[in-house]
Amino acid sequence: SGDAPWWRSAVVYQVYPRSFADADGDGVGDLRGVLQRLDHLADLGVDVLWLSPVYRTPQDDNGYDISDYQDVDPAFGTLADLDALVEGLHARGMRLLMDLVVNHTSDEHPWFVESRSSPVSPKRDWYWWRPPREGMAPGDPGAEPTDWRSFFSGSAWQLDEASGEYYLHLFSRKQPDLNWENPEVRAAVHAMMRWWLDRGVDGFRMDVINLISKDPALPDGVPDGRGRWSDGSAAYVCGPRIHEFLQEMHREVFAGREGAFLTVGEMPGVTVEEARLFTDPARREVDMVFQFEHVGLDQGASKWDVRPLRLTDLKASFGRWQAGLAATGWNSLYTSNHDQPRVVSRWGDDGRWRRESATAIATVLHLHRGTPYVYQGEEIAMANAPFASVDDLRDIESLNHWREAVEHGDDPERVMASLRAMGRDNARTPMQWDASPQAGFTAGEPWIAVNPDHAEWNVAAQRDDPHSVLAHYRRLVALRHEDPVVAHGDFTMLLPHDEQVYAFTRRLGDVELLVLGNLSGEPAVAGVDASWAGADVVLGNYPAGGGQGLALAPWEARVHRRT
Numbered sequence: 001s002g003d004a005p006w007w008r009s010a011v012v013y014q015v016y017p018r019s020f021a022d023a024d025g026d027g028v029g030d031l032r033g034v035l036q037r038l039d040h041l042a043d044l045g046v047d048v049l050w051l052s053p054v055y056r057t058p059q060d061d062n063g064y065d066i067s068d069y070q071d072v073d074p075a076f077g078t079l080a081d082l083d084a085l086v087e088g089l090h091a092r093g094m095r096l097l098m099d100l101v102v103n104h105t106s107d108e109h110p111w112f113v114e115s116r117s118s119p120v121s122p123k124r125d126w127y128w129w130r131p132p133r134e135g136m137a138p139g140d141p142g143a144e145p146t147d148w149r150s151f152f153s154g155s156a157w158q159l160d161e162a163s164g165e166y167y168l169h170l171f172s173r174k175q176p177d178l179n180w181e182n183p184e185v186r187a188a189v190h191a192m193m194r195w196w197l198d199r200g201v202d203g204f205r206m207d208v209i210n211l212i213s214k215d216p217a218l219p220d221g222v223p224d225g226r227g228r229w230s231d232g233s234a235a236y237v238c239g240p241r242i243h244e245f246l247q248e249m250h251r252e253v254f255a256g257r258e259g260a261f262l263t264v265g266e267m268p269g270v271t272v273e274e275a276r277l278f279t280d281p282a283r284r285e286v287d288m289v290f291q292f293e294h295v296g297l298d299q300g301a302s303k304w305d306v307r308p309l310r311l312t313d314l315k316a317s318f319g320r321w322q323a324g325l326a327a328t329g330w331n332s333l334y335t336s337n338h339d340q341p342r343v344v345s346r347w348g349d350d351g352r353w354r355r356e357s358a359t360a361i362a363t364v365l366h367l368h369r370g371t372p373y374v375y376q377g378e379e380i381a382m383a384n385a386p387f388a389s390v391d392d393l394r395d396i397e398s399l400n401h402w403r404e405a406v407e408h409g410d411d412p413e414r415v416m417a418s419l420r421a422m423g424r425d426n427a428r429t430p431m432q433w434d435a436s437p438q439a440g441f442t443a444g445e446p447w448i449a450v451n452p453d454h455a456e457w458n459v460a461a462q463r464d465d466p467h468s469v470l471a472h473y474r475r476l477v478a479l480r481h482e483d484p485v486v487a488h489g490d491f492t493m494l495l496p497h498d499e500q501v502y503a504f505t506r507r508l509g510d511v512e513l514l515v516l517g518n519l520s521g522e523p524a525v526a527g528v529d530a531s532w533a534g535a536d537v538v539l540g541n542y543p544a545g546g547g548q549g550l551a552l553a554p555w556e557a558r559v560h561r562r563t
């Protein structure tokens, strides 16, 4: 473990700036707000701040639609504020990970404005422009160049009336996909990344980076029974040149540069076999990936088709990823981010067992082999929001889905129920700092309502309480820093068929940990080797003592250690 990369023992904290802290009172979080709250991160003990996008943006997708990669949006502040953030983090021994969104730009980015201006524009080929389907006129039903569905509902193609051609947008129509086949596009992205590293940032979280290489033949997708449009992912998930593009990026941006960087590629649909290639250090692509298998386990054909999670499925999935990236590569560990519902509501119990279930899930996750990510508010067990109606929602994915489903004739109450369970706005309500009317987030009117439960669930209430969820997260981070077995030990899954208890061991030299999590609201007994019964407990979430021996109270989690 001596010469292991620094990020193996690091914990990353994600800030969604729009919802974190608003310093100027306009209701939208900003960089000065983040700066004022850096002590919260230092108090947690995290090593890295991943900052969701703060670049210039029309805010169609809350900043994941960028119109200038080399400036800060006025809603978030200025470049000087960003420099101050880098400085403030570095002064506290933390690093800054920027969000890199280069699968697409905003349609208001000058590159796209130029590209759209004419079919003979020198930048026409920077995006995916195609004529209508053979023999059809622009705008005819079915004239779209392929039958692909957009991630945000409807067709992935938008007609440009002026030229009669369509452009590709895997996400919103205000997020046209860049054409990575064009070497000028790649060079422009590399130059932009170097500019940020020169400015002092420490790496990038790369948005949907495994979608940047498309099969240039743009074949039609596979009908999947979800309505008019098809699943085109075979043509763009880990496409033909993806490894080449990431190796080139590494060479052009990072090679020969002094410093301690981190790169994490967000990769919907990535398999463990592909992930091993992406994260094999010898291949020089990325340090780790965000995979999506576990966050799809409680869904059917689409994310709106919500099902209960089976614990054995979760163990089988994480177990395969642990084994698959054991000898080569590295895992990232997350349950939560700005796209996922709140985990305590999703897989825990945000009623009676809120504190216990939040800490049990966190313990199990953080003790896996890999680098854990904490999403703002997760560390105080923030829960899903009680959205009364679609008027309470702001997210483009949710609003588009609502419109499409209701137009299609689905029962509005059922659509609302799935939005309440899975909608991304659950993760985007303001950070709950204290019990004051706007939770200490803003002095103004927040852009999305504060969750009323902030009166009870907030940072101020938990900061000095040793039994709080926040205190437990602090201990999890500290354990990783203090005990090398957490970062570097090997991993063995136990009890794969148990629907209540999540159990595994970690081992490094002669140190061994046993991690037990009763992920249910009923008492349980862990059917592991009885010799563990007397082993030291280095961390637990039942301060007054839970079950005896190998018995576990509801949602109890414990870490045993022996040598």
Ligand code: ISL
Pocket: 061, 064, 065, 101, 151, 171, 207, 208, 266, 268, 303, 338, 339, 340, 424
């Ligand atoms: O949220 C999702 C679950 O349905 C995904 O479709 C999500 O859009 C996908 O994980 C990609 O996410 C990233 O890129 C999107 C952006 O909206 C997300 O916020 C971002 O994390 C487009 O840039």
